[in-house]
Amino acid sequence: MTMTPDNAEDSPPRLEVSGLTVTFGGLTALDDVSFTVGDGETVALIGPNGAGKTTVFNAVCGLVRTRRGEIRVGGAPAPSSATGLLGAGVSRTLQGLGLFDRLTVLENVLVPLTSTGRRTAADDLAAAHEVLAALGLNAAAAAPAGTLPYPERKRVALARALVTRPRLVLLDEPAGGLGAADIDQLAQTVRTVSDGGCAVLLVEHHVDFVMDVADRVVVLDFGHVIACGTPETVRRDPAVEQAYLGVPASRVSTGSTSDKGATTGEGS
Numbered sequence: 536m537t538m539t540p541d542n543a544e545d546s547p548p549r550l551e552v553s554g555l556t557v558t559f560g561g562l563t564a565l566d567d568v569s570f571t572v573g574d575g576e577t578v579a580l581i582g583p584n585g586a587g588k589t590t591v592f593n594a595v596c597g598l599v600r601t602r603r604g605e606i607r608v609g610g611a612p613a614p615s616s617a618t619g620l621l622g623a624g625v626s627r628t629l630q631g632l633g634l635f636d637r638l639t640v641l642e643n644v645l646v647p648l649t650s651t652g653r654r655t656a657a658d659d660l661a662a663a664h665e666v667l668a669a670l671g672l673n674a675a676a677a678a679p680a681g682t683l684p685y686p687e688r689k690r691v692a693l694a695r696a697l698v699t700r701p702r703l704v705l706l707d708e709p710a711g712g713l714g715a716a717d718i719d720q721l722a723q724t725v726r727t728v729s730d731g732g733c734a735v736l737l738v739e740h741h742v743d744f745v746m747d748v749a750d751r752v753v754v755l756d757f758g759h760v761i762a763c764g765t766p767e768t769v770r771r772d773p774a775v776e777q778a779y780l781g782v783p784a785s786r787v788s789t790g791s792t793s794d795k796g797a798t799t800g801e802g803s
């Protein structure tokens with residue numbers, strides 16, 4: 536859902552990517568990529584393997600050098616340090632989850648709060664328990680994260696991204712490896728987050744999930760934006776059909792259990 540704050544017409548987009556070009560040696564991973572994500576808006580980046588989706592995330596987080604172009608968060612140049620991003624209200628999840636398996640679920644979720652050092656321990660605990668409750672993880676709070684089943688581990692990673700109450704959250708394949716019930720729950724969480732005014736940018740291969748939650752879809756292919764629009768517009772676009780949606784998953788997937796193809800059923 537797109538929120539319309541009172542002064543929306545005066546506000547810069549929460550995320551503005553303009554003419555972003557990233558090269559790795561002789562490879563142009565992103566070529567003149569531009570799009571925006573507004574407050575309360577959910578935008579999905581889709582495209583085949585190697586299209587450049589994760590590179591966009593890495594560029595927004597300052598993890599890869601930008602050859603050309605500009606990235607602005609809330610109207611200001613995007614910070615490039617982890618603490619700068621947290622301060623600007625940006626958080627992200629990782630494809631590989633990146634949890635500390637031996638730390639408890641609660642300790643994992645507290646990590647981004649303690650690293651900012653701006654709040655009291657009591658505030659941090661309250662915020663962590665709030666997000667754990669919202670994601671149905673309270674009962675698992677004291678368990679080592681590594682002992683949980685994969686869908687719960689994914690929710691812990693999501694909780695860790697949301698505990699700072701971000702204004703922009705980047706979700707890297709949030710539905711990957713999940714079954715239908717977990718994807719429904721995830722979609723509800725994404726809607727709640729965006730209804731609260733947070734801008735959501737997600738990379739996802741699970742097309743049904745994208746069509747369900749995204750306000751707009753940006754389609755990348757070989758580092759170029761080949762389509763951008765509402766889910767229905769993009770789904771009917773012949774160029775998107777040819778580059779991605781019409782391509783058998785086996786031709787864009789990296790493995791038989793991978794969620795990297797354009798999947799339309801359950802993610803695993």
Ligand SMILES: Nc1ncnc2c1ncn2[C@@H]1O[C@H](COP(=O)(O)OP(=O)(O)OP(=O)(O)O)[C@@H](O)[C@H]1O
Nearest residue numbers: 559562564582583584585586587588589590591795
């Ligand atoms: N650090 C790097 N060094 C060299 N090449 C890289 C690096 N990171 C990404 N690439 C290349 O850049 C291109 C875009 O990769 P990227 O990971 O952004 O694609 P993607 O759309 O996220 O793919 P996937 O769906 O498989 O995650 C690919 O050709 C990839 O091999």
